[in-house]
Amino acid sequence: METAKKKWSFSEGLFTHNPVFAAGMSLAPAIIIANTFHGALTYAAVFSSVTLMSLMISSFLPRKLPYALRIILYTFIAAAVYIPFCIFFEGRLDYDLSKLGVFLPMIVSGEFITRASELRFFRMEKSRMILDVISHILGFCWAVIFLGFVRELFSTGGIDGTLYGIGFTIPILNAPCGGFILIGLMGAFIRSFKKEGRANE
Amino acid sequence: MNETGFLQSLLTSVLMSVIAENFVFARALGVTPMIAAAKNKRTLPGVCLGVSYFTAAASIAMWGVSQLPFAAERDRHYLVALYALIVGSIYLVTLLCAFLFVRSKFPKFKKYVHISAFNSAVMGTIFLSASGCESFGEYLLFGLTAGLGFMAASYMLSGVYTQLYSEDVPGAFRGYPAVMIFSGIMAMAVYGILGHAPAYI
Numbered sequence: 001m002e003t004a005k006k007k008w009s010f011s012e013g014l015f016t017h018n019p020v021f022a023a024g025m026s027l028a029p030a031i032i033i034a035n036t037f038h039g040a041l042t043y044a045a046v047f048s049s050v051t052l053m054s055l056m057i058s059s060f061l062p063r064k065l066p067y068a069l070r071i072i073l074y075t076f077i078a079a080a081v082y083i084p085f086c087i088f089f090e091g092r093l094d095y096d097l098s099k100l101g102v103f104l105p106m107i108v109s110g111e112f113i114t115r116a117s118e119l120r121f122f123r124m125e126k127s128r129m130i131l132d133v134i135s136h137i138l139g140f141c142w143a144v145i146f147l148g149f150v151r152e153l154f155s156t157g158g159i160d161g162t163l164y165g166i167g168f169t170i171p172i173l174n175a176p177c178g179g180f181i182l183i184g185l186m187g188a189f190i191r192s193f194k195k196e197g198r199a200n201e
Numbered sequence: 202m203n204e205t206g207f208l209q210s211l212l213t214s215v216l217m218s219v220i221a222e223n224f225v226f227a228r229a230l231g232v233t234p235m236i237a238a239a240k241n242k243r244t245l246p247g248v249c250l251g252v253s254y255f256t257a258a259a260s261i262a263m264w265g266v267s268q269l270p271f272a273a274e275r276d277r278h279y280l281v282a283l284y285a286l287i288v289g290s291i292y293l294v295t296l297l298c299a300f301l302f303v304r305s306k307f308p309k310f311k312k313y314v315h316i317s318a319f320n321s322a323v324m325g326t327i328f329l330s331a332s333g334c335e336s337f338g339e340y341l342l343f344g345l346t347a348g349l350g351f352m353a354a355s356y357m358l359s360g361v362y363t364q365l366y367s368e369d370v371p372g373a374f375r376g377y378p379a380v381m382i383f384s385g386i387m388a389m390a391v392y393g394i395l396g397h398a399p400a401y402i
Contacts, residue, residue: 024233024377028321031229032398068296071319072289079282086278102328105281106321109288111233114319175392176229180385187378195372 040148231322253348260344
């Protein structure tokens, strides 16, 4: 337990255990939604609010409940949290939420809520769990916003119609295949960075 | 339409759904369970059958929901709770049936059910069938082809899985980054067939 405490660091969720680039969590929105900067920003806002609140509430469920029942309850709690947040965000953000399609309601059954909660977050003590959840959510957010920015900029030459003088564009970056490949390249970059850090230690 | 014409159109739509609109490579749904399934060739058929069962069952359940009077209001946020209830119910009923009828194999069976139930492939089937299907046949075909698409993608990845994790792959790319780049190349091939990404709304 002591060793595990020492090993944990807030930056894990941001970099070395980044949900998108290293852990392979919530990949569908990162591949499909994160092809425009504003779409990614909007998704990140809704995702972080719904996921954080759902996980905080779900963490109070007794561990004595059977696993199957716990997972179903986590999804229900997320659905209950999703509804008011979605109503709150509608019209307040500078982006039409309906453009996010099925990926927005699918937050309620995402890997953060149905998998990482049981395998990682809820196995920690409360204070650490909160920090770990925040770290992973921030990690997810920077990953999708980065993907949205890079993919929109290099596939269209600009952001939201404003051109930035990018002479060489790669339109396929906008497609799902561009998302897969960029995530793979970023994953390799983070891993090589991690190895370099270890070698320096 | 005569029998040959019907079979031809059925075959075309199945091939289109499994290859060109593949759930994993074209829609990026079920990427994480695909990686988990491809890891172990012994458990691969079980996970694939499990996911296919859940996509088909969820799609049939969605047909039932579509017959209800309030189902026409498809943009209502509260429907998310109903969809979570559908997956949760199928999950519980499946576990209960397994416990009652195949009790000796229940511990093994349970693992497959857990992996297969709550993932983006199943939730994606629910949301996409709700917005795109009308008759019972369409719902059933959509659910079955979603599962078949997942199966095809998992078997493709399984064929190269050991190579992607082998010592021959440079350290930074070995494993997850290589899997994502492989999926990107497959997604590019699929994108080339259809020429555009399938709709998500």
